[in-house]
Amino acid sequence: MYRYILRRLLQAVPLLFLISAILFALMLNSGDPLATLGGRQPPRPEDRERLQRQLGLDQPVLTQYVYWLIGNDWAVVDPETGARGTRRGALRGDFGNSLVTRQPAIEVITQRLPNTLILMVSAEILIVAASLTVGIISAVRQYSLLDTVLTTGAFITYSIPVFLMALMLMYIFAVSFRRWGLPYLPISGMFDPVVGPTPQQVISHMILPVLTISLISIASYSRYIRSTMLEVINSDYIRTARAKGLSERRTLTIHAFKNASLPIVTLIGLDLPFLLAGAVVTETIFAWPGMGRMFIDHLNRSDYPVLMGLLMMISVAVVLFQLLTDIVYTWLDPRIRFT
Numbered sequence: 001m002y003r004y005i006l007r008r009l010l011q012a013v014p015l016l017f018l019i020s021a022i023l024f025a026l027m028l029n030s031g032d033p034l035a036t037l038g039g040r041q042p043p044r045p046e047d048r049e050r051l052q053r054q055l056g057l058d059q060p061v062l063t064q065y066v067y068w069l070i071g072n073d074w075a076v077v078d079p080e081t082g083a084r085g086t087r088r089g090a091l092r093g094d095f096g097n098s099l100v101t102r103q104p105a106i107e108v109i110t111q112r113l114p115n116t117l118i119l120m121v122s123a124e125i126l127i128v129a130a131s132l133t134v135g136i137i138s139a140v141r142q143y144s145l146l147d148t149v150l151t152t153g154a155f156i157t158y159s160i161p162v163f164l165m166a167l168m169l170m171y172i173f174a175v176s177f178r179r180w181g182l183p184y185l186p187i188s189g190m191f192d193p194v195v196g197p198t199p200q201q202v203i204s205h206m207i208l209p210v211l212t213i214s215l216i217s218i219a220s221y222s223r224y225i226r227s228t229m230l231e232v233i234n235s236d237y238i239r240t241a242r243a244k245g246l247s248e249r250r251t252l253t254i255h256a257f258k259n260a261s262l263p264i265v266t267l268i269g270l271d272l273p274f275l276l277a278g279a280v281v282t283e284t285i286f287a288w289p290g291m292g293r294m295f296i297d298h299l300n301r302s303d304y305p306v307l308m309g310l311l312m313m314i315s316v317a318v319v320l321f322q323l324l325t326d327i328v329y330t331w332l333d334p335r336i337r338f339t
Contacts, residue, residue, distance in 0.1 A: 008326075009323070012319040015319070019312075020065075020308075020312055020315075021065060023311050024061075024064075024065045024304075025065075027302075027304040027307050027308055027311075028061055030299070030304075033055075033057070033304060034048055034052065067089075068090055068095075068096065068308070069091055070089040071088045071089030090308070090312065093106065095305050095309035098305055098306050099302075099304070100298060100301050100303045100306075105306045105308075108294070108309075109291070109294075109306065109310055112278075112289060112290055113276070115190060115288065116276065116278040116283075116291040116292070117276075118202070119210060119213070119278070119279070119283075119288060119290055120279070122206065122210050123214045123217075124268075124271065124275065126210060126214045126218075127214050127217045127218055128221070130214070130218045130222075131221030131225060132225060132264075134154070134218065134226075135225025135226045135229060136226075137150070138150045138222065139225070139229035140229075140252070142230060151223075154220075157218070158223075162212065162213075162279075165216060166209075166212045166285045166286065167285075169211055170208060170285075173207075174187045185204060185205075185208055186204060186208075187286060188287045189205060189286075189287050189289075190205050190289055205286075208286060209282050209286045212279075212286075213282055221264065224267065225260070225264060228260040228263050229257070232256045232257075258332055259332070265328050265329065265332065266325060268325075269321050269322060269324065269328075270322075273318040273321045274314065276291060276310075277292060278290040278293070278294075280293070280295060284296060294306075294310075295307065
């Protein structure tokens, strides 16, 4: 196992270098970071030339990438004060300073990361728990009235766009409930500024965003679980387990579900890295101060140090979680070997 893990990590090194080079070229060509440094007015030609020289934007793309990777003094000249500093480079965790806030990019990211993890981890727990329940019940009671209702509801929910789901939930649980005199849910922000970030405030503000993220994924996951469970419970070894007198619950939980969970592990392994990225549409609609909303804000201003820091964090997380998924495979299915 250790040799396999080491080999996978070594294979990931050139892959991450290739990803970083492609992302860096895309970010530099996604917009003009100097256009927003002057506020509402674009910088004058002489100021623009000075800023390009101070930020190193007058260098070739390859040169900028190398210095972003290994660090260089001119890459961190403050555009306002002209002060110079040292930057260690992305290889040592220094992605440069944000062109918008002048803060280190890693600080801008870590300020929003806890807000996103609160939202996305809660949504992922709800997705896994609800989809397992719905999928297993639907498979065990195949073609029953309950199965038909769950299947129909899953198809309808999965076909609803995220923004429409958010607006529907806002209209029902905020607008309509308030009009009917019922307790209603807040629709904006992470907490009421008057009350402060108390646990009750954060929980009440995150209910609608979590539901928006979860409902569509629950509909999708439950269909995968139903399909794999149906394939497994009709297998010969499941019929043998039942013939030996094992209880239905033990047969389903110990024998059937463990072998049917491989596709679900794959889906979860693909989803978990993107918890860091947040939910762009949902966070924007509900004004949740997370990574998704931060990404849009800094993308509009071509703040490539922050964008590169976030995208590289996601890339590393994808590699690590895919490795973890492969390890979980061997625990669920002894037939899978690293060799």
